[in-house]
Amino acid sequence: MTDDRSFDRRDLLRLGLTAGVASLATACGWQGGPLLPALQGASRLNDWVGEKVFLSNHHLATQYPVTARTPESAFPVYAISRPALPQLTDPAGWALEVGGLVRRPVRLTLEMIQALPKVRYTVKHHCVEGWSAIATWTGAPLSSVVAMVEPTEKAQYLRFDSFDNGYSNGWDLTSAMHPQTILAYAFNDHPLGPAHGAPLRLYSPVKLGYKLTKYLTKVTFTSERHGGYWEDKGYPWLGGV
Amino acid sequence: MTEPTEETETAEPETPAEPAQEPVAVEEPMEPVALEAAAPEPAAAVEEATPPAAKPPPAVPSRRPLVKRHHGLVRLTHWANALALLGLIASGLQIYMGFPHFGDRGHRYFPNPWDGKPFPLQVRLGGWLAGGLNWHFALAWPFVLSGLFYLGYLVFSGEWRSLLFRPRDVPRAWQMQLYYLRLRREHPPQGKHNALQKMAYTSIVLLGALSALTGFAIYKPTELSWLTALFGGYQLARYWHFWAVWIFVAFTLVHVTLVFVVDPASLRAMITGWYRGRFPSHD
Numbered sequence: 001m002t003d004d005r006s007f008d009r010r011d012l013l014r015l016g017l018t019a020g021v022a023s024l025a026t027a028c029g030w031q032g033g034p035l036l037p038a039l040q041g042a043s044r045l046n047d048w049v050g051e052k053v054f055l056s057n058h059h060l061a062t063q064y065p066v067t068a069r070t071p072e073s074a075f076p077v078y079a080i081s082r083p084a085l086p087q088l089t090d091p092a093g094w095a096l097e098v099g100g101l102v103r104r105p106v107r108l109t110l111e112m113i114q115a116l117p118k119v120r121y122t123v124k125h126h127c128v129e130g131w132s133a134i135a136t137w138t139g140a141p142l143s144s145v146v147a148m149v150e151p152t153e154k155a156q157y158l159r160f161d162s163f164d165n166g167y168s169n170g171w172d173l174t175s176a177m178h179p180q181t182i183l184a185y186a187f188n189d190h191p192l193g194p195a196h197g198a199p200l201r202l203y204s205p206v207k208l209g210y211k212l213t214k215y216l217t218k219v220t221f222t223s224e225r226h227g228g229y230w231e232d233k234g235y236p237w238l239g240g241v
Numbered sequence: 242m243t244e245p246t247e248e249t250e251t252a253e254p255e256t257p258a259e260p261a262q263e264p265v266a267v268e269e270p271m272e273p274v275a276l277e278a279a280a281p282e283p284a285a286a287v288e289e290a291t292p293p294a295a296k297p298p299p300a301v302p303s304r305r306p307l308v309k310r311h312h313g314l315v316r317l318t319h320w321a322n323a324l325a326l327l328g329l330i331a332s333g334l335q336i337y338m339g340f341p342h343f344g345d346r347g348h349r350y351f352p353n354p355w356d357g358k359p360f361p362l363q364v365r366l367g368g369w370l371a372g373g374l375n376w377h378f379a380l381a382w383p384f385v386l387s388g389l390f391y392l393g394y395l396v397f398s399g400e401w402r403s404l405l406f407r408p409r410d411v412p413r414a415w416q417m418q419l420y421y422l423r424l425r426r427e428h429p430p431q432g433k434h435n436a437l438q439k440m441a442y443t444s445i446v447l448l449g450a451l452s453a454l455t456g457f458a459i460y461k462p463t464e465l466s467w468l469t470a471l472f473g474g475y476q477l478a479r480y481w482h483f484w485a486v487w488i489f490v491a492f493t494l495v496h497v498t499l500v501f502v503v504d505p506a507s508l509r510a511m512i513t514g515w516y517r518g519r520f521p522s523h524d
Contacts, residue, residue, distance in 0.1 A: 074347030130340035
């Protein structure tokens with residue numbers, strides 16, 4: 001060993017104590033305390049990078065053969081209304097209201113949406129929790145509805161509302177215009193059931209599951225960024241994958 | 242403690258009582274003395290260079306020269322990386338709890354001793370999934386940026402030569418291993434780092450790169466689908482990302498243990514940049 005120790009046992013003890021206190025302060029399920037605003041700021045920076053750097057409307061999600069589908073019993077079912085899944089009392093009276101900062105607001109019935117161009121793909125679904133599952137989704141591209149209503153120049157964001165106990169999501173316009181972002185009415189080639197957002201849900205392989213509003217009632221074009229159910233609680237706003 | 246400023250390498254701050262003597266011995270032949278410090282009897286070398294008249298009193302042991310070992314950028318990125326990594330691991334363990342398995346739904350999960358198991362609150366950062374995610378995505382920036390600054394410094398300064406593990410280091414690493422196993426008597430000759438250190442410091446940079454790349458593959462599996470595919474898909478990328486954690490943890494335990502057991506002076510060198518230890522600070 002060395003004959004001259006720049007660090008003796010006392011220094012070692014001091015270092016150990018400091019490291020111990022520091023690690024206790026950082027861990028223990030600490031959320032961030034006074035650093036929370038800085039974390040939210042970093043999250044907004046990541047939203048910007050996610051939209052401006054990573055997201056490309058020319059890049060399509062990988063498609064899988066239908067044989068790669070996850071068994072439906074293994075595909076998780078999520079809604080915030082519990083224990084009963086949200087269901088319409090009068091399905092025939094349902095229609096999607098599309099409005100806000102647009103020149104031609106419309107009210108679309110399911111038949112009208114099904115008459116729009118059809119997109120069908122089998123893709124991997126990514127949940128923020130870390131699980132993934134493959135399913136086939138069929139619907140109308142959201143971009144065709146955007147073209148129909150003609151948003152004004154002030155429209156920068158979209159807001160999606162549902163009849164799932166007030167669940168909603170705010171979206172960027174870029175992701176909304178992605179060719180694989182659809183208003184979906186079929187899951188694995190059968191009509192969407194209450195487990196997956198009947199009668200109509202938002203679907204896109206470029207977003208995490210919590211951004212894909214189920215049980216849709218309204219699409220609103222806004223100039224201000226709307227948060228959303230989980231986003232307002234602290235989840236990343238963009239949720240892009 | 243009064244540390245020397247970075248310009249005055251020859252200052253001898255810890256023995257202010259005899260200001261003239263030791264610096265005389267150290268001032269001119271800075272590098273040779275530094276190299277000789279690794280020899281079994283460095284004290285003799287210092288005494289030889291010292292004029293008899295200026296010999297220090299016998300009660301004061303002669304000391305090794307204080308040499309500059311780590312550039313400020315290396316020290317800054319080292320500690321920034323250590324802190325970021327600590328937070329990334331703690332928040333990563335929080336995120337893991339969201340779905341403590343690896344593998345697609347409806348398929349068999351990959352082998353994992355922690356499958357379905359929670360990690361204790363004491364090692365988690367963020368409090369819940371969203372908190373863990375926000376910490377993780379915020380700390381990924383300093384982790385990646387400090388890694389890039391560090392690599393940039395190594396390339397532009399030429400320091401990479403004393404750190405990169407190359408084929409010629411294989412037999413040297415073997416000799417070093419024999420020494421550690423006490424199958425070889427004398428410490429193999431070395432420059433700033435021995436061959437095993439080069440192997441460790443090269444591998445840990447690669448592990449950092451693997452962590453960052455698998456991290457991006459999990460972060461944007463659709464938009465960076467080529468990268469995700471490179472790691473075998475989304476769930477396998479998560480899997481490799483998770484295993485990198487345990488290699489980092491094992492590395493850190495060995496790294497910190499060796500600092501105290503083999504070369505305690507190196508801790509001061511990584512904090513202040515200055516080193517008074519038994520190994521050379523230049524190749």
